[in-house]
C-alpha cells in the first residue's frame with residue numbers, strides 16, 4: 001500500500017496548473033481531493049511521476065447562478081454541494097446526490113471535478129450530471145472547449161479530457177428543488193453503488209441515468225422512450241437494462257445487477 005515515488009508541485013491558479021502539467025508531460029497528473037487517485041497509486045494501478053496539486057486553486061470552488069444555468073467550479077467539494085442553498089433551490093438533485101457520496105471525510109475532500117474526470121461508472125455525481133445534460137468546460141494550453149456529458153464519458157476511467165487539459169467548470173440547467181429521485185443500492189451507507197438509478201424531470205421530460213451498469217455511467221434511453229410513449233413506471237422500468245453491460249464482481253453478478261436496475265428504476269420513477 002505504498003505508492004511508487006513521485007514528485008510533487010503545487011499550482012496557485014488554473015493557468016499555472018495547465019502550464020505545470022504541460023511542462024512535466026504525460027506522466028504527470030492533477031491531484032484534486034485525492035480520494036480516487038491516491039488509492040489507485042497505493043495499489044500501483046497508477047504511477048504518475050509528478051502530481052500537480054490543485055488544492056490551492058481556490059477560484060475554481062463555487063456554485064453560481066449564471067442566469068439560464070448554474071455554474072459549478074470543478075474544485076467544489078462534495079460537502080459544499082451538499083450544503084449549497086442555491087443548489088437546494090435551483091438543482092436539488094445535485095445536492096441530494098452529493099450527500100450520498102461516500103462518508104463525511106470523503107465528501108470534505110473529494111471534488112465534483114475529480115469525480116467527473118476520474119470517469120468511474122460506479123460514481124454518483126457523473127450519473128446525475130448525465131441525466132441533467134450537463135456541459136463540462138475543459139481548459140488546455142490552446143484555450144478552452146465545452147463538451148456535453150453525453151460525449152464526455154468514453155470508457156472505463158476514460159473521458160474526453162486530454163492529458164494536459166483541466167476541467168474547470170460544470171454547467172447545469174436549473175431543474176428546481178424537486179422532481180427527482182436517486183435510488184442507490186449498497187451494502188453499507190458509505191459504499192459505492194452496487195447499482196444506482198436516478199430519475200429526474202428535466203425540461204418537461206423524464207431523464208433516467210444508471211450507475212455501475214457498464215463501463216461508463218449510462219442514460220436508460222429505452223426507459224425514457226417508453227415513458228414518452230405513455231408507458232407506466234412499472235412497464236417502462238422493465239426496459240432498464242436495455243443497452244447496458246453490467247459487470248460481475250464480488251458484490252453482484254450480471255444477472256443480479258440487471259434485476260436491480262429494473263427494481264431501482266421502477267422505484268425512482270414511482271417516487272417522482
Ligand SMILES: Cc1cc2nc3c(=O)[nH]c(=O)nc-3n(C[C@H](O)[C@H](O)[C@H](O)COP(=O)(O)OP(=O)(O)OC[C@H]3O[C@@H](n4cnc5c(N)ncnc54)[C@H](O)[C@@H]3O)c2cc1C
Nearest residue numbers: 030032033034035036037102110111114115117123124167
Ligand atoms: C472510502 C471512499 C468512498 C467513496 N465512495 C464514493 C461513493 O459512494 N460515490 C462516489 O461517487 N464516489 C465515491 N468515492 C470517490 C470520491 O467521490 C472522489 O472524491 C472522487 O471520485 C474523485 O474526486 P477527487 O477530488 O478526490 O479527485 P482525485 O482523486 O484527486 O482525482 C481523480 C482523477 O481525476 C483527475 N482530476 C481531478 N481533478 C481534475 C480536474 N479538475 N481536471 C482534470 N483532471 C482532474 C486526477 O488527475 C485523477 O486522475 C469514494 C472514495 C473513497 C476513498
